[in-house]
Amino acid sequence: xxxxxxxxxxxxxxxxxxxxxxxxxxxxxxxxxxxxxxxxxxxxxxxxxxxxxxxxxxxxxxxxxxxxxxxxxxxxxxxxxxxxxxxxxxxxxxxxxxxxxxxxxxxxxxxxxxxxxxxxxxxxxxxxxxxxxxxxxxxxxxxxxxxxxxxxxxxxxxxxxxxxxxxxxxxxxxxxxxxxxxxxxxxxxxxxxxxxxxxxxxxxxxxxxxxxxxxxxxxxxxxxxxxxxxxxxxxxxxxxxxxxxxxxxxxxxxxxxxxxxxxxxxxxxxxxxxxxxxxxxxxxxxxxxxxxxxxxxxxxxxxxxxxxxxxxxxxxxxxxxxxxxxxxxxxxxxx
Amino acid sequence: xxxxxxxxxxxxxxxxxxxxxxxxxxxxxxxxxxxxxxxxxxxxxxxxxxxxxxxxxxxxxxxxxxxxxxxxxxxxxxxxxxxxxxxxxxxxxxxxxxxxxxxxxxxxxxxxxxxxxxxxxxxxxxxxxxxxxxxxxxxxxxxxxxxxxxxxxxxxxxxxxxxxxxxx
Numbered sequence: 147x148x149x150x151x152x153x154x155x156x157x158x159x160x161x162x163x164x165x166x167x168x169x170x171x172x173x174x175x176x177x178x179x180x181x182x183x184x185x186x187x188x189x190x191x192x193x194x195x196x197x198x199x200x201x202x203x204x205x206x207x208x209x210x211x212x213x214x215x216x217x218x219x220x221x222x223x224x225x226x227x228x229x230x231x232x233x234x235x236x237x238x239x240x241x242x243x244x245x246x247x248x249x250x251x252x253x254x255x256x257x258x259x260x261x262x263x264x265x266x267x268x269x270x271x272x273x274x275x276x277x278x279x280x281x282x283x284x285x286x287x288x289x290x291x292x293x294x295x296x297x298x299x300x301x302x303x304x305x306x307x308x309x310x311x312x313x314x315x316x317x318x319x320x321x322x323x324x325x326x327x328x329x330x331x332x333x334x335x336x337x338x339x340x341x342x343x344x345x346x347x348x349x350x351x352x353x354x355x356x357x358x359x360x361x362x363x364x365x366x367x368x369x370x371x372x373x374x375x376x377x378x379x380x381x382x383x384x385x386x387x388x389x390x391x392x393x394x395x396x397x398x399x400x401x402x403x404x405x406x407x408x409x410x411x412x413x414x415x416x417x418x419x420x421x422x423x424x425x426x427x428x429x430x431x432x433x434x435x436x437x438x439x440x441x442x443x444x445x446x447x448x449x450x451x452x453x454x455x456x457x458x459x460x461x462x463x464x465x466x467x468x469x470x471x472x473x474x475x476x477x478x479x480x481x
Numbered sequence: 482x483x484x485x486x487x488x489x490x491x492x493x494x495x496x497x498x499x500x501x502x503x504x505x506x507x508x509x510x511x512x513x514x515x516x517x518x519x520x521x522x523x524x525x526x527x528x529x530x531x532x533x534x535x536x537x538x539x540x541x542x543x544x545x546x547x548x549x550x551x552x553x554x555x556x557x558x559x560x561x562x563x564x565x566x567x568x569x570x571x572x573x574x575x576x577x578x579x580x581x582x583x584x585x586x587x588x589x590x591x592x593x594x595x596x597x598x599x600x601x602x603x604x605x606x607x608x609x610x611x612x613x614x615x616x617x618x619x620x621x622x623x624x625x626x627x628x629x630x631x632x633x634x635x636x637x638x639x640x641x642x643x644x645x646x647x648x649x
Contacts, residue, residue, distance in 0.1 A: 321644060396639045400600035401569050401609035405641075407598070408567050408611055415644055429567065429643040436644065 153185045154479055155235035159226035159255055160242030161193035161209075161219050164269045164296070164471075167464030168239055169206040171472050184479055186237075190229045194242075194251075197222040197229060226251060230258045237478075239471060240268040246361070246370055246386060249273045260284045260292075267474045269296035269467050275370035275386045278377035293474035294378075298371040299324060299443045301466035302459035306477070308379050308447055315449035317379055319419035322436060322445030324371045326461040327355045327362040328394050328414040332427075333439040336402045336411065342395060354441060364393035365425040368416045372425060376418050384423055392426035405429055411437050483512070483534050485560040489526035489553045496552070500529060503546040509535035526553065532560060562593070562615035564622040568629060572638035574599065574608045583612075585632050592616035592625035 158165050172179075172186055179186055187203040193213070198204050198220030209219050230238055238259040242252045253273040259266045266285070268274075273281060274297055285292035295305045299322075308317050323329050327349060334345040346363065349355040361367050369389040376382040394414050405412050413436065415428040430437045435456040438444045443461030448454050460466040490496035497516060504511055512532040520528055535543065540557070547554050574582075583594045596613035612629075616622035626642055633640045 392639070396571055396607070397641075398571055398600075398602070398607060398609045400602060401571050401611075401641065404598050404600060404609055404611040405569060408613075410567065410643070412569070412641055417645075427639070427641045429569065429641055431643075434644075 150183050150481075151180070151185055152183055152479055152481070153187055154237055154475075155187050155189045156237040156239055156475075157190040157192070157226075157229050157233065157235055158188060158239045158241065159192050159230065160240060160252075160270070161191055161213055162241065162243060163464040164467045165191070165193070165239075165241040166210060166213065167466075167468035168241060168471050169210055171465065171468040173206050175472065179476075182476070182480055184476065186475065189235050190224075190233050191219045192224065192226040192229055193219050196220050197224040197226075199224065199229070199233065201233075226255055227258055230255055230264065231262060235264065237265045237267065237475065239475070240266055240270055241471070242270055244270055244272040244370070246272050246275060246366060249276045253277060256281055256292075257284060260288045260290045263288050263290060265291040265293075265478055267291075267293045267296075267471055267478070269294075269471060271297045271367075271370045271374065274377070275373045278374065278385075279383055282377075291478045293478060294374065295474050296467045296470035297374050299445060299459065300326075300461040300463060301469045302443050302445065302457055302461060303470065303473070304375070304445045304447075304457065305378060306473070307455070307457060310477075312447065312449055312452060312455065315451045318448040318450060319417065320375055320379070320445055320447050321415055321417040323413055323438065323443050324368040324416045324425075324445070324461065325362055325365070325414060326441035326443055327359065328365075328368070329439070329443070330354050330441045331363070332394060332397065332402070332412055332414065335397070335399055336406065339399050339403065341399055342397055363395055365391040365414060366393075368414060368425045369423075372416045372418045372423050376423050380418060380420060382418075382420070382423070388423060390422075390424040390426070394427055397427055406432075413437065482537055483532065483560040483563075484540065484557060486531045486533075486557040487555040488529050488531060488547065489522060489524070489555055490529055491551060492521065492525060492527055496527070497529070499550040500531065500547065500552045503543050504531070504533050504535070507535065507539045507543060509533045509539070509543070528555075562595075562617060564616045564619055566614045566616065566622050566626065567643065568612050568614065568626065569641040570610045570612065570629075570633060570638045571641070572607050572633075572636070574610050574638060575601070577636035577638065579610075582629070582632055582636070585628060586614060586625055589621075589625060589628065591618075591621040 190199045196218035252270040376384045410429040416425045444458040446456040515530040517528045598611045601608040
């Protein structure tokens, strides 16, 4: 035991790609965390059907292999919500799937965590896009930390960049590409002079687009992320329904060629400032910092002091998203 | 009024000053000078583009002063449109009366559609068009874009505008 070592008891609620990524990163970074004085002990892991519980620390390697071979995390029958309510711990890592219409199980999970005075680090956009205000207020009332870098732009650190690193600046606007699937489809349509349908099929084959791609291609995913930025950075009390959204399904290969001939690319751009939140296809000059290709995400922050700051990075992926989660966890407990 | 002018200079030292002096002496306001030193004309002269503001009645004096000093005026015209923009439309562009769509912009008096590239893959497929718009100023360009979006919405066309922030 290192002097000054802080033990944090955590639960991982939701064990899909992101939850598993978090478990892997905790294993991989165990020594790194101990070196900075943090002992993250996972006392419970839950997926939608099962749970693994051990007050002395669940064996994450065993849980990962159980999930891969059996499809479940363990033999306990507790739900995520029951774990949050009944098992003593400090931190809930909420990585259940996003449900943009009702908030899914994420919403009651987060509310229960705050009511029990626990901190929450999450990658789950749904509850924040629907009820940011309520969640932030309840967290504050209960003295809980609430961090959600992983909800916007995956590994790209947009929220902490604007809230912490650029502190002192007034944030005038943020615009960027917040959906890697759309970026991939548009990039490939331009490269191959191919139709939307063809490149959607390709990205589904590669696992970049879901079987039901609506959420990505209609701009819903990007809109939810903008709502989180609007609330957390611009203090706008907005929900998903306040966003003016146009997706990419009507983009033709001919329009991409016409744009290219005139020195532009077409990107699905999300934009948020004081009086406006919108997502839609836009012309971006070739060579502009926002004109990134493939599945990359990018965000340009306009500030009064620093001018424009642009960051780009991987917007999805299990380990990439876990990177944002682990960084939030460290920022809460590091002294 | 704002004038844009193409002139040609002899390729010997001291020529540019001959073109700039009359503008300042007649209290004109020089906005920009582009000196194409690398682009010699077949006549061996150097093309220069000038943009300046000057009272209307002094323009002819400037032109004759240029000619007297051997600065050849190739083109001179009033520069009305300072903003140039592009926009893409997708949908049934022709069948929703493209003439009417363009007239809506042209009839504002502060903006005009100056170029149209159209691509129609098949009769039953949506067309794509790139329109270039010139406007008197930035505000007018934004107004023209908003107007175009309103018209496009009525006609169920998708409009793709440029992003607002160009590289800073």
